[in-house]
Amino acid sequence: MTIVDASVVDQQIHALIAQGRLEEAEAIVRPLLASGSGPIPLWRLLAQLSRQQGRLAETRAVQEMLVEAVPGDLSGRFDLAETLLLMGEFERGWREYHYRYSLSHTTRIERKVQRPRWDGRPMPGRPLLIHDEQGYGDTFQFIRMVAWAKERSQAHVILEINRESLSLAERCKGADELIVRGTLPPAFDVHCEMMSLPMVMGLKLDDLPGTIPYLSPSPTRVAKWRRRLAKLPRPLVCLVWAGRPAHHNDANRSMTLADLAPLAMPGVTFLAVQKGPKAAEAKTPPAGMTLLALDDEIDDFEDTAAILSIADLLISVDSSPVHLAGALGRPVWVLLPFIPDWRWLMDRADTPWYPQTRLFRQSARGDWPGTLARMANELAALRDKIR
Structure with missing residues (x-):
């Protein structure tokens, strides 16, 4: 040829x-x-x-x-x-x-850092820069390892993190200093990307999940949202039906709100915490779905974290709120394509990363209807248990 x-x-x-x-x-x-x-x-x-x-x-x-x-x-x-x-x-x-x-x-996202990468050995008192690098979900998933790196290295840990996650990181253990991504860090001897910590520290499945929760919501925001949602009948189920459009596998992982029509049922109050271009779909929910659109009221991840802490469940495609809810120790049901992102492994309905998370996988390529039918049965059972 x-x-x-x-x-x-x-x-x-x-x-x-x-x-x-x-x-x-x-x-x-x-x-x-x-x-x-x-x-x-x-x-x-x-x-x-x-x-x-x-x-x-x-x-x-x-x-x-x-x-x-x-x-x-x-x-x-x-x-x-x-x-x-x-x-x-x-x-x-x-x-x-x-x-x-x-x-x-x-x-x-690549950074040319002119310092050696941390090799996992103790370095008591010396400055170690750990920096996030990818999406918000990656940060929420792997920030648990900052505390582990602190314990092993005994270093002075400087955590550089995206601005949107900064306040949540301030309530997370491990870092001695926090700086916003894009600002000049203080002097450091070695560095490590947050998602290189598993390689450096030899992360094994048996090491997971660690302490859950490792993120916590703002008490002030929780109080605000508790007042906002107080009169809504339970169960309260948050919905996210689409991830970031620029993601390379978005066509396989994301859906439309109309696709979630099988979940519509009496006695369930849905909260749309969807952000981005697809959020507008919440204005026209599927028939029979009681849905409160919250996009315009959600300013940042602190609001999302507070809502997730009050709601009974998050139902979502593979997206950053899944990892936020998992890190908060909140119940999550994740809709996964036939071949999911690597972090969800294969052939299991649970995940070692988050104990309160259940995985609803397509049994065949593109079979969202069958997956949603199974989820609808489970949701009805949960509704009857909570009511």
């Missing part, structure tokens, strides 16, 4: 993937690789196709072959990392996850 032929096949396969015709795409790719050799781009496509169909062992084998063949391909190493972590293979998974930088979608 010539390079030109591979390019043509690549375009054809991507067109089929975009239409969700994975089996047809694989039927074209697999014969071209039957000899055990072939262009690297086709092997990458095969790994992508097998992963999207849930064949992770096969995906891992192909990705490991690609990493061995092209060790300098950082995107290939990142793909392998996500597969390993999804399979619960944390030891190597965290090491490969270090290659998450310098990719097209991570260039903007």
Whole structure:
């Protein structure tokens, strides 16, 4: 096969993937690789196709072959990392996850820090800079490890964090100093990205979840929202149906409010805590759904945390409020696509990260109706228990 032929096949396969015709795409790719050799781009496509169909062992084998063949391909190493972590293979998974930088979608978050990375050893009294780096949900999920790093290092820990999470971080253990991302930090000897802490500290599944909750709401905001929601009949169920549109997998994880129509039932009061472009959908809820739209009243994550602390449940797609609720120790039901983000692992209805969280997974690609039908049955049972 010539390079030109591979390019043509690549375009054809991507067109089929975009239409969700994975089996047809694989039927074209697999014969071209039957000899055990072939262009690297086709092997990458095969790994992508097998992963999207849930064949992770096969995906891992192909990705490991690609990493061995092209060790300098950082995107290939990142793909392998996500597969390993999804399979619960944390030891190597965290090491490969270090290659998450310098990719097209991570260039903007990479920092060139002119200090060595902390290696996990004690450094009593010396300044250690830990900095967040990715989305809000990542910060809420991994900020628990700052206290663990403090305990192991015995360092003077400086935590650099996004402005939106700063006040929540002020009530979280571990940091001796807090600074806002983008400001000049005080002098430090070593640093560590927040999501490199698992690699440096050798995080294992058995280490999770640690102390829950590790975030807490503002008492002032809780009092405000308790007054605001006091007259609403319970159960109070918060809803988030879409994540950040720019997320690379948003098409698979996000929904519309109309998709949640199966959850509409008498005796449940829903609170829309959805933010962003999809928040406007709360103005026209599905028939039979009692829904209070709170988007215009929610100024920041402090408001969201307070609402989650009062409500009986959060139902959400994979989004930052899921991690906020989990870190607060609040009940969460998460709607997950057939192949979820790596942090949710596979084939389980719970998660080691958050004890009060239940996972409702698609049993087949795109099967939100079946997933929501199962959730609706559980919600009716919860309603009858609370009322």
